Amino acid sequence: xxxxxxxxxNTGRREFxxxxxxxxxxxxxxxxxxxxSVANAAPRDTAVSSDVRYGMLIDTSKCxxxxxxxxxxxxxxxxLDMLVKPEGADDELWDMQRPxxxxxxxxxxxxxxxxxxxPMMCQHCEHPPCVDVCPTGASFRRADGIVMVDRHTxxxxxxxxxxxxxxxxxxxxxxxxxxxxATPRGKGCVESCNLCVQRxxxxxxxxxxxxxxxxxxxxxxxxxDPNSAVSQAMSKYPTVQIRADLKLNTGVRYTDV
Amino acid sequence: MxxxxxxxWGIDSPRYWGLLAVLAAIVAVGGxxxxxxxxxxxxxxxxxxxxxxxxxxxxxxxxxxAASGALNVASIGSVFGQKMYKPLARLSGLMAxxxxxGGLIVLVLDLGQPTRLIVAMTTYNFKSIFAWNIYLYVGFxxxxxxxxxxxxxxxxxxYSHGVGVVAxxxxxxxxxxxxxxxxxxxxxxxxxxAIMAPMFIxxxxxxxxxxxxxxxxxxxxxxxRPLGDVLLRRLKNLLGVFVAAIFYFTLVYHLTNLYGxxxxxxxxxxxxxxxxxxxxxxxxxxxLGMLVPMGILFHPALGMQRGAIVIAALLVVIGGLxxxxxxxxxxxxxxxxxxxxxxxxxxxxxxxVGGLARHYAPALPEVLLGLGxxxxxxxxxxxxxRILQFLPASLADEVLDPHKAN
Numbered sequence: 001x002x003x004x005x006x007x008x009x010n011t012g013r014r015e016f017x018x019x020x021x022x023x024x025x026x027x028x029x030x031x032x033x034x035x036x037s038v039a040n041a042a043p044r045d046t047a048v049s050s051d052v053r054y055g056m057l058i059d060t061s062k063c064x065x066x067x068x069x070x071x072x073x074x075x076x077x078x079x080l081d082m083l084v085k086p087e088g089a090d091d092e093l094w095d096m097q098r099p100x101x102x103x104x105x106x107x108x109x110x111x112x113x114x115x116x117x118x119p120m121m122c123q124h125c126e127h128p129p130c131v132d133v134c135p136t137g138a139s140f141r142r143a144d145g146i147v148m149v150d151r152h153t154x155x156x157x158x159x160x161x162x163x164x165x166x167x168x169x170x171x172x173x174x175x176x177x178x179x180x181x182a183t184p185r186g187k188g189c190v191e192s193c194n195l196c197v198q199r200x201x202x203x204x205x206x207x208x209x210x211x212x213x214x215x216x217x218x219x220x221x222x223x224x225d226p227n228s229a230v231s232q233a234m235s236k237y238p239t240v241q242i243r244a245d246l247k248l249n250t251g252v253r254y255t256d257v
Numbered sequence: 258m259x260x261x262x263x264x265x266w267g268i269d270s271p272r273y274w275g276l277l278a279v280l281a282a283i284v285a286v287g288g289x290x291x292x293x294x295x296x297x298x299x300x301x302x303x304x305x306x307x308x309x310x311x312x313x314x315x316x317x318x319x320x321x322x323a324a325s326g327a328l329n330v331a332s333i334g335s336v337f338g339q340k341m342y343k344p345l346a347r348l349s350g351l352m353a354x355x356x357x358x359g360g361l362i363v364l365v366l367d368l369g370q371p372t373r374l375i376v377a378m379t380t381y382n383f384k385s386i387f388a389w390n391i392y393l394y395v396g397f398x399x400x401x402x403x404x405x406x407x408x409x410x411x412x413x414x415x416y417s418h419g420v421g422v423v424a425x426x427x428x429x430x431x432x433x434x435x436x437x438x439x440x441x442x443x444x445x446x447x448x449x450x451a452i453m454a455p456m457f458i459x460x461x462x463x464x465x466x467x468x469x470x471x472x473x474x475x476x477x478x479x480x481x482r483p484l485g486d487v488l489l490r491r492l493k494n495l496l497g498v499f500v501a502a503i504f505y506f507t508l509v510y511h512l513t514n515l516y517g518x519x520x521x522x523x524x525x526x527x528x529x530x531x532x533x534x535x536x537x538x539x540x541x542x543x544x545l546g547m548l549v550p551m552g553i554l555f556h557p558a559l560g561m562q563r564g565a566i567v568i569a570a571l572l573v574v575i576g577g578l579x580x581x582x583x584x585x586x587x588x589x590x591x592x593x594x595x596x597x598x599x600x601x602x603x604x605x606x607x608x609x610v611g612g613l614a615r616h617y618a619p620a621l622p623e624v625l626l627g628l629g630x631x632x633x634x635x636x637x638x639x640x641x642x643r644i645l646q647f648l649p650a651s652l653a654d655e656v657l658d659p660h661k662a663n
Contacts, residue, residue, distance in 0.1 A: 068605075071605060086297065086298070086300050089300055093300075093303070093305065093616075094300065096305035096306060096307060096607055096615075096616060097299070097300050097304075097305050097306060098306075099306070100306070100605060100606045103604060103605030103606040103608075104603075104604075104605050105596075105601060105603070105604045105605070105606075105608055106601070106602040106603035106604070107596055107599040107600065107601060107602065108599060108600045108602050109598065109599055110598055110599060110600055111598065115602065120595075120606070120608070129442075129443060129444060131382075132384050132385065132441075133384075133385050133386070133387065133441070133442075134382055134385055134387075135377060135381070135382060135385045135387035135388040135391065136376055136377055136380040136381070136382060136388075137380060137381070137382035138380075153373075153376050153380055154369070154370065154373075155368050155369065155370045155371075155373045155374070155376055155377050156368045156369015156370040156371075156373075157368055157369070157377075157387065158309040158310060158369070159385070159387055159438075161306070161309040162309060162310065162442055162444075162445070162589070163442055163443075163444055164444060165443070165444035165593060165595065166593075166595060167306075167307065167593055167595070167606060167607075167608060169306070170306050171299065171304075171306055171309060171369060172298070172369070173298050173299040173300040173304075173306075174297070174298040174299075174300045175297075175298055187298045187369070188295075188298065188299075188368070188369025188370040189369055189370065190369070242595060242596070243444075243595060246443060246444070257596075
């Protein structure tokens with residue numbers, strides 16, 4: 001069940017917060033230091049619209065073996081690099097418990113032997129199994145196609161992680177000591193790639209992984225706009241969905257797998 | 258059948274309080290383990306981002322499944338009119354409640370955010386079988402409580418049949434819901450099978466009856482109440498039939514999986530190459546959990562020995578925990594089939610590199626939490642039978658008068 005995020009349900013609260021933050025922004029804490037800038041707040045007043053559907057095309061032929069730039073950029077963008085390994089945690093086990101919103105996978109075709117490398121992350125399905133199974137509706141799909149977790153209503157049951165065919169989600173196994181304002185995170189909740197939703201809501205047009213990819217293997221944009229770079233690229237090349245058999249109509253597509 | 262009298266459990270005080278103290282200690286240890294896990298976070302458990310449900314889920318699901326099965330004894334009496342089972346009904350209803358509460362507490366305490374239970378109770382996504390299960394569990398507790406009232410309050414006795422029918426139908430729905438948690442998971446090779454729901458129902462019949470038999474025999478033995486051979490023979494034969502039914506469902510589940518090529522790798526994993534999961538399947542689920550108990554229960558001599566019946570029931574419980582372990586953990590340990598036709602050479606997130614299983618080893622706090630749930634269910638049962646009249650004073654053959662029963 002997708003949450004109707006295109007409804008201006010919280011307008012009053014948002015206006016209040018925007019006003020309050022505005023006052024705060026005007027408050028000089030120290031010379032040259034402001035509490036919170038609201039310079040980019042305008043787009044937040046606009047309801048998310050289903051006129052757009054955000055998605056990605058990943059050109060696997062351009063994805064360089066051994067390159068990890070997209071992963072590093074994602075970690076930095078979302079504050080995952082601020083993670084502190086809990087004292088006493090076993091290295092090997094901790095590596096399986098730490099969050100990863102994007103990772104690189106190297107594959108060999110069993111028949112042809114062809115080897116390819118590609119980044120895997122939340123595929124932002126039109127019919128996401130994680131949204132279907134979430135008991136509280138915390139796992140939801142925005143009108144613009146972004147699948148994400150409402151951290152206020154996530155109870156940490158991990159059923160979405162059981163349901164996701166892409167192993168795309170992470171459970172926060174430890175107390176979060178440091179986090180970014182734009183990416184609130186907390187122990188006991190589930191999280192995953194949200195196509196840099198903070199950039200979307202502040203008028204940004206790219207994702208961190210796309211910006212970081214020197215090979216230009218990642219193209220992000222509006223799948224519903226025929227003139228967008230992603231739509232143009234998709235019309236030129238044959239694309240595939242991972243686990244297309246599940247008919248989830250993913251928002252992330254691949255070429256040359 | 259003579260008039261049945263019910264009496265509080267009369268075990269002498271030192272033994273009673275000793276028993277409660279032991280169970281309370283296990284509950285307390287489970288409680289501390291939970292506080293530790295909740296304070297630190299799940300990194301202190303063996304659970305990872307690949308195996309997200311661990312040992313607490315095994316215990317919780319076993320107890321929840323067994324809870325609905327424990328109610329069967331009452332249903333046989335009041336829904337299907339088998340008079341001999343009627344004196345057994347009160348304990349059956351009681352255990353249905355206590356086992357369910359024990360299981361649910363384990364489930365809730367393993368949440369990442371257990372304090373948000375109120376969110377789970379007030380915010381629903383009705384496409385989620387989990388959300389439905391919240392209603393099914395709470396409804397079950399309420400219906401069985403009313404059912405118990407109709408059995409224990411003479412004026413309400415006439416309603417017992419009607420409420421019993423509702424409770425029976427509800428329990429079928431509940432176990433269907435629990436099985437469907439796995440049946441609805443399209444992404445994983447080991448799940449996504451409609452047979453999960455009926456298989457869980459038949460598992461509940463056996464696990465619930467095994468626990469019921471153990472508690473009944475323990476309570477009657479310690480209190481020196483007569484428990485007749487005729488009744489015991491019926492109960493143990495019923496347990497044998499239920500275990501045979503699990504055997505059938507296990508066979509069909511794996512045979513149908515083996516038919517489809519897409520499931521061959523998963524079947525090879527569980528049946529042959531899965532290491533601890535293969536061992537748990539053959540040794541725990543099949544041999545100790547089904548073949549040995551059936552051998553004992555249907556053996557002409559062994560089947561009538563009380564000690565042997567107790568061993569058989571204990572083995573069914575061990576087999577049940579093994580079965581749930583293989584389903585829950587084994588099903589997750591087998592890597593997702595994300596890229597059919599490809600071999601994963603490297604991955605930054607353990608995507609089954611070279612087809613290897615995902616790692617999971619239970620941590621001690623997880624086990625302690627699960628055992629705490631078990632102990633809590635037993636503790637609540639023993640307190641209830643001590644202060645209220647759940648147990649018949651006698652289940653001797655001449656009291657039940659089996660020749661005129663039915």
